[in-house]
Amino acid sequence: MTSWDRRILVVGAGFAGAVHARALAEAGYEVDVIDQRPHIAGNAFDSVDDNGVRVHRYGPHLFHTNNERVVDWMARFTTLVPYEHKVLAEVTPQLLVPLPVNRRTIAEVFGTPLPDEAAARAFLDTLAEPIDAPANAAEYLYSRIGRRLTDLFFRPYTRKMWAMDLEEMSAAVVQRIPLRTDDEDRYFPNDRFQFLPADGYTAMFERIFDHPRIRVSLSTSFAPAMRRGMAHCFNSMPIDTYYGDRFGPLPYRSIRFHHATEQGETAPAGRAATVNFTDAGPFTRETDWSALPHHRVLPTGRRTLTREEPCDYRDNGFERYYPVKTSDGRYDAIYRQYKALADREEGLTFIGRCGTYQYLDMHQVINQSLMGVASFLAAASDAPSGSSASASSEPSYQTQPG
Template sequence: MAYDFLVVGAGFAGAVCAERLARAGKKVLVIDKRPHIGGNAFDCRDEHGVLIHPYGPHIFHTNSKRIFEYLSQFTHWRFYEHRVRAIVEGEAYPIPINRTTINRLYGLDLSEGEVEAFLEKAREPRDPVRTSEDVVLNSVGRDLCDKFFRGYTRKQWGLDLSELSAGVAARIPTRTNDDDRYFGDSFQFMPAEGYTAMFEKMLSSPLIEVRLGVDLDTVKETERWDHMIYTGPIDAFFDYRFGKLPYRSLRFEHSHLPTCDQFQETGTINYPNDHAYTRITEFKHLTGQVHPGTSLVKEYPQAEGDPYYPVPRPENEALFKRYEALAAACTDVTFVGRLAQYRYYNMDQVVGAALKTAENILARDTSAARVAESAVAG
């Protein structure tokens, strides 16, 4: 069978592109090597009936009204503002660092203005700011850096703050007020029925065919298409021609407490300095589900396994640029998504990139059709 588009990957990038193309009347085949849609945002009920995220917590947040309204076509929302605590020397403190964190940690009673002065005195100015260590020291100084960031980063990335590009730490703000929300975005919600239900609606067009547990090599032997949208690892697409791009992986340890209504005070608790895991997430905070028990996940970062996070270092970016040049020469393939673009995207950023990709493809198709019509008329 012939398709207008083959979309490789049924996560956010692939599903958004498929939905947009089908909306424009294109016939789309979506494949994924996993047995489910949704990519890492896939959710399901565990054997105890609790809605969980098998690949770790996914909390939607964005400042883009356009992206929020686009996804709202496929889901109702549950308002949810994520809060995180970090365990330092046996005590739980708000993270990102705020006025409460500093006052409780140091036994102070500073006003917002005094917190600002405290941080100004504590910070170690760095110029230029090249690494994540530069970012953190420049913002909060060495003591807070060592208590909250250095150990967590070492576990998460297998690297010191000084070995990571500045963008990693720049994602985490520092506040002088008591705002203890993890994100400050204008839109903070969770899909009311879960992510998988949202993806099912996104992919429900009769012009979209979804095949799961299928890899690209298999489909190449049996199907035909005009253009491919690839959302997997870009180095794998080119058979690792220049060597493998470094990714950080995760191992998830799920558990259920049958007689515990709530295990921890916030959705996620970070452990920057203790244990081999980085954090524990309790899903009922995120979903609002009522259940007599509760389900948790511990995250253990590791070097090997499925690729989750591109490792942001200058030498890795240079290697990616070589693959990007190969991708640019592929006129019949478009690369989009965290793995295909080797970018540490949030979910909304992936959606935005996919919407732009689909718009560009459809614009090219329209332009090509007009050229063809003009040639026939001429």
């Protein structure tokens, strides 16, 4: 290949950009990575604060998947510590119940003895409404758990999180939330692999970018002229921003984080790492970072708690976290117009959550990125021989007791 053919521009140093950069570098390409933020790791960025606790700056990132290939790839760059996340919902300050809804949740909310799963299922059947084809999130939840549980756990949360009522929201948004009648209280019970990186996400990203063919420039915003001399650009910036909001902006929800210090090295007994709030106040949830494995880094006698306050991304420095999905699909229709423009451009691929206007978990981003690079290499007629965008042939899959 010529020097021009070997150069790739990657916009964004989060998961999508990092996986693309590493896979392309290992395939023989010279990769320039830029990010407008002053740090790598995107929304997974973490650091140790003054309380000696590792805090995820943009909210808790909990790795979970059934995709062993993704786990093997990630494990090349970190030691994975097993961690199964659990969440409690604060019905009142004195009553904390498991979330997602399970047998114990139903029994405690209704004050009804439900001795086993069959009893819980039968009771839930009396609450559920017969709706064959739910048109929105409210109808989907009514058809599964009835109105009282919906209005307690989901309606106030939705108003805070999405600034809309359940009737305005696509059913697909809540279909990913498990609703159970047994005693399973893990938040991701169906995922075989649930881990956290032993020394944090930032350290893991440092290892991903540690390659002689990768150059990272931070505090650097994208400009179209940067594409000159590049064989391809993989771009994770918001696709609507790239095209100057030609068809209108794509809305996102954002989060303001409120940190507080409390005394004690660890969380009180019986308190989960994350507590969701069911009231009408501004906060959706609180995370006690000391409850996560390997997040107590230095002994200080203090711990950090973070409360999350959702808001419009325009009210939070245009920090985009969650694409807004409505029941009528109007914003997805706008996205498709932008995608049609991108599909007509040579040498440009949009990646990641903001580039594709999707809500993506970490494992999905890694998998999509590996597949995307593999497709790119397959299409490149003069790609270096013997290269591979997938995980190494002998993955160093290591775990460490939590």
